[in-house]
Amino acid sequence: MTDDTSPRLSELAARMAASTRTHERAEDGDPDAPVLVLGAPSDATDTLLTTRTDRRAFLARASALSLAIPGIGAALTSCSPKGSNVRDTVASGAPDTSAHTAASGAAPHHQNSDSKLDSSVLKQAPHANSSATAGAAGSASSATYHRYDPALPPRQGAHLQLHWHAREVPLRISDDTVVAAWTFEGDIPGPIVHCQVGDTVEFTLTNDATIPHSMDFHAAQVNPKEAFRSVVKGQSHTFTYKPKYAGAFLYHCGTAPVLMHIGSGMFGAIIVSPREGLAPAKEFVLVQNEYYLADLANGVRASDYPKMLNMLPDIVCFNGRPNQYVKEPIKVKLGDRVRFWLVSAGPSHPCNFHVVGEQFDTVYLGSPPGGAIRGVQTFSVPPGGGMIFELVCDVAGEFPFVNHGFGHGQKGAIGFLAVEG
Numbered sequence: 001m002t003d004d005t006s007p008r009l010s011e012l013a014a015r016m017a018a019s020t021r022t023h024e025r026a027e028d029g030d031p032d033a034p035v036l037v038l039g040a041p042s043d044a045t046d047t048l049l050t051t052r053t054d055r056r057a058f059l060a061r062a063s064a065l066s067l068a069i070p071g072i073g074a075a076l077t078s079c080s081p082k083g084s085n086v087r088d089t090v091a092s093g094a095p096d097t098s099a100h101t102a103a104s105g106a107a108p109h110h111q112n113s114d115s116k117l118d119s120s121v122l123k124q125a126p127h128a129n130s131s132a133t134a135g136a137a138g139s140a141s142s143a144t145y146h147r148y149d150p151a152l153p154p155r156q157g158a159h160l161q162l163h164w165h166a167r168e169v170p171l172r173i174s175d176d177t178v179v180a181a182w183t184f185e186g187d188i189p190g191p192i193v194h195c196q197v198g199d200t201v202e203f204t205l206t207n208d209a210t211i212p213h214s215m216d217f218h219a220a221q222v223n224p225k226e227a228f229r230s231v232v233k234g235q236s237h238t239f240t241y242k243p244k245y246a247g248a249f250l251y252h253c254g255t256a257p258v259l260m261h262i263g264s265g266m267f268g269a270i271i272v273s274p275r276e277g278l279a280p281a282k283e284f285v286l287v288q289n290e291y292y293l294a295d296l297a298n299g300v301r302a303s304d305y306p307k308m309l310n311m312l313p314d315i316v317c318f319n320g321r322p323n324q325y326v327k328e329p330i331k332v333k334l335g336d337r338v339r340f341w342l343v344s345a346g347p348s349h350p351c352n353f354h355v356v357g358e359q360f361d362t363v364y365l366g367s368p369p370g371g372a373i374r375g376v377q378t379f380s381v382p383p384g385g386g387m388i389f390e391l392v393c394d395v396a397g398e399f400p401f402v403n404h405g406f407g408h409g410q411k412g413a414i415g416f417l418a419v420e421g
């Protein structure tokens with residue numbers, strides 16, 4: 001949903017980024033060398049990311065950018081798992097597709113992308129220079145658009161066993177845009193998870209991608225160094241938790257730089273219903289995110305890390321596709337109670353949620369059914385947060401739901417709630 005005739009914020013952002021960056025050519029040298037540093041402009045290096053090779057090198061090493069994000073590296077430095085609820089595979093060959101792939105007798109082999117250990121893995125990897133861009137470009141033309149179903153799926157049992165794969169895919173998010181996506185399970189957002197307070201969530205991540213990835217569930221209370229550790233290509237990692245509070249929670253890849261991993265598509269929602277239940281309603285899940293995209297190359301637009309740092313997105317949208325619920329509205333009946341479980345994935349901006357022509361009779365800031373506030377016009381959900389918005393459709397019509405920060409609404413964070421009489 002882009003307008004090619006008007007000035008693009010992305011171009012302005014790219015110019016700003018170009019004026020504030022210098023690069024050190026790392027593709028033939030030490031993979032530990034920074035590929036992005038802030039400093040004085042340099043004519044010789046401004047073109048460094050303009051070729052396919054350089055973009056691939058940039059993306060392949062994006063996970064080694066801890067130099068650009070102090071603190072994150074330390075937070076995610078690997079350690080040996082000792083918790084009884086965590087286990088890993090250690091095989092470094094083909095991806096293990098088994099849901100239970102612990103190899104308890106072997107030596108642990110854990111990596112984080114920002115650690116020296118992970119850098120050495122990247123150095124040894126046979127496809128260390130490949131990336132989402134390279135993998136996605138080959139089949140970009142065959143990427144077909146599909147609407148992301150916003151309906152809250154039924155609760156998936158008291159003991160969820162989820163085995164997901166981190167994958168790099170070309171993903172068509174609109175008629176004219178295919179992004180080089182880093183994903184959970186091949187889509188943006190990843191699958192919607194629905195459980196109840198006290199259920200057991202047993203989660204396994206297998207990494208099919210070249211660079212390390214990980215999983216951070218905001219619904220969990222666990223030791224992040226163990227549960228949320230990075231997983232290198234071909235390995236699997238399992239952890240288990242029981243959600244303590246009800247709510248709409250973000251999950252995301254936590255591998256450094258987290259900005260790059262969330263910004264490239266590795267996020268989604270886990271909905272935790274309260275044991276006591278809520279009023280009957282038509283229930284939908286909306287996850288807002290931003291895209292920061294490089295220029296078109298080989299049919300796809302890769303993620304643009306300098307743009308992410310500048311926080312000027314090209315697209316802001318619900319459930320991964322700009323304006324998708326304008327094209328195909330969310331339909332309900334007159335008299336229905338509608339419940340939106342809304343999560344802001346960011347990576348950097350909130351969702352100021354509003355329904356034009358309506359008011360929320362109930363908004364839960366967290367842990368429904370307690371703590372409800374009434375008669376709300378707009379409420380801001382911070383990046384990394386989730387809230388629940390309810391309204392009763394007592395008037396027929398087509399009601400736009402928007403990010404009322406209209407710069408972001410204009411970039412795609414808008415849809416229609418069609419109330420049919």
Ligand SMILES: [Cu+2]
Nearest residue numbers: 213214253261
């Ligand atoms: Cu990741």
